Amino acid sequence: xxxxxxxxQSEIRHLRxxxxxxxxxxxxxxCGEGRLTWQYAKWTEQTVATDIDHDSLRVAKVDRPYDxxxxxxxxxxxxxxxxxxxxxxxxxILAWSL
Amino acid sequence: MxxxxxxxxxxxxxxxxxIDMRPLGERWQIEVASAHEIRETGRVMDLPEQxxxxxxxxxxxxxxxxxxxxxxxxxxFFPFLYSWDxxxxxxxxxxxxxxxxxxxxxDVKKATRSxxxxxxADSRVRLRMKVLLARWKKL
Numbered sequence: 001x002x003x004x005x006x007x008x009q010s011e012i013r014h015l016r017x018x019x020x021x022x023x024x025x026x027x028x029x030x031c032g033e034g035r036l037t038w039q040y041a042k043w044t045e046q047t048v049a050t051d052i053d054h055d056s057l058r059v060a061k062v063d064r065p066y067d068x069x070x071x072x073x074x075x076x077x078x079x080x081x082x083x084x085x086x087x088x089x090x091x092x093i094l095a096w097s098l
Numbered sequence: 099m100x101x102x103x104x105x106x107x108x109x110x111x112x113x114x115x116x117i118d119m120r121p122l123g124e125r126w127q128i129e130v131a132s133a134h135e136i137r138e139t140g141r142v143m144d145l146p147e148q149x150x151x152x153x154x155x156x157x158x159x160x161x162x163x164x165x166x167x168x169x170x171x172x173x174x175f176f177p178f179l180y181s182w183d184x185x186x187x188x189x190x191x192x193x194x195x196x197x198x199x200x201x202x203x204x205d206v207k208k209a210t211r212s213x214x215x216x217x218x219a220d221s222r223v224r225l226r227m228k229v230l231l232a233r234w235k236k237l
Contacts, residue, residue, distance in 0.1 A: 003191060004181040004222075011119075014176045014231055019117055027109060029102070079102035087111040094106075094118045098099060098155040 005035065012039040015093075024090040029079045030097025034060035034072075037095075041068045048084070050077040099158035107167045107236060116168060116234040120155065121178065123148035123199065127226040128188075128210055131181075132218040139213050140206030142192075142225070148199040159234070168234040178227040185211045188223045 015021075015036075021043045031037045031049035033056050041047040049072055051057050057074055064072060077083055079097070106116060125141040162168050182188040185207070192202060214221050 002183045002187065004179075006178050007181055008179060010176050010178055011229070014174070014229075015117070015119070018172070018174070018231055018233060019115060025111075027106070029106070080105060082105045082109050084109045086108050087114075088109050089114060090111055091115045091117065092106045092110055094116070094120070096120050098102075098118055098120055098158065 009039075011036060015040060016043075019091060021091065025088065026091045026093060027082075027084070027089040028093045028095055030095045031060060031074070032056045032095075034063055034074075036093075037072060038063070038065050038068060041072045044071060047072045048075060048089070049073070050075045050079070050082075052076065052078050099154060100161050103158060103162045104167065107162070110236045112236070114236040115171075116236065118155075118159065118232040118234065119229060121227045121229050122175075123152050124228050126200070126228065128202070128206055129224050129226060130210060130213040130217050130221050131224050132221040134218060136224075137213050137217070139209040140203070142200040142202055142206070145199055145201055151199075159232075163234075166237055169237055170232065171235045172233040174231050176229050176231060178229045180225045180227070182223045185214050185223050188225065 021040055023045045026044045026047045028037055028047060028049040031051050034049060037047060037049045054076060057076055060074055123144040125144055127138055128140050129136050129138045163170060189202060189207060192200060210223060214223055
């Protein structure tokens with residue numbers, strides 16, 4: 001099956017115009033396989049991308065681009081109990097997950 | 099949802115920003131598109147689960163706003179496209195992945211197949227979602 005998601009790249013264009021990610025510590029909730037994460041992470045200081053689904057995270061780990069290897073950290077986490085200390089992030093992104 | 103939004107509030111730094119990005123179930127448009135034209139062939143039907151998910155998410159944001167955790171800063175909408183080579187691929191995808199959320203009527207299926215069959219060689223079938231992008235400031 002040949003499926004294209006967001007071939008016009010609307011999502012990343014709108015997100016970048018909407019919020020300044022440069023040098024920020026970002027928490028993404030519901031990263032799935034990292035489709036959106038790989039597009040914005042390179043501008044951030046650090047991105048922690050979380051999802052509750054192990055299988056999606058496994059794919060994300062394999063697909064993680066080399067240029068964001070040291071920027072993006074993947075974590076399996078339930079958004080109801082985030083395993084992070086308080087006030088750790090500048091931006092939280094609920095990516096299709098609320 | 100409210101509990102999760104409270105957790106996010108806890109890990110956000112003072113003045114931090116919450117971005118809520120999600121598709122809204124508003125009878126997404128189906129279209130057949132080529133380099134020369136885009137033809138709408140109908141709309142999907144939103145099933146109760148899709149409608150209820152949207153309502154629950156909106157209610158949760160209202161609740162955390164009323165509790166003084168976040169303030170709405172900015173909101174906009176943008177289109178997000180899914181695109182397939184053929185109508186049958188789209189139908190298969192919807193049945194496998196979104197059966198709980200949306201449905202295609204037989205009329206829309208027929209109209210899409212017909213428009214695609216009569217379209218240009220580069221015609222693809224697309225589904226145009228409406229996506230909410232909202233920015234909330236941590237208070």
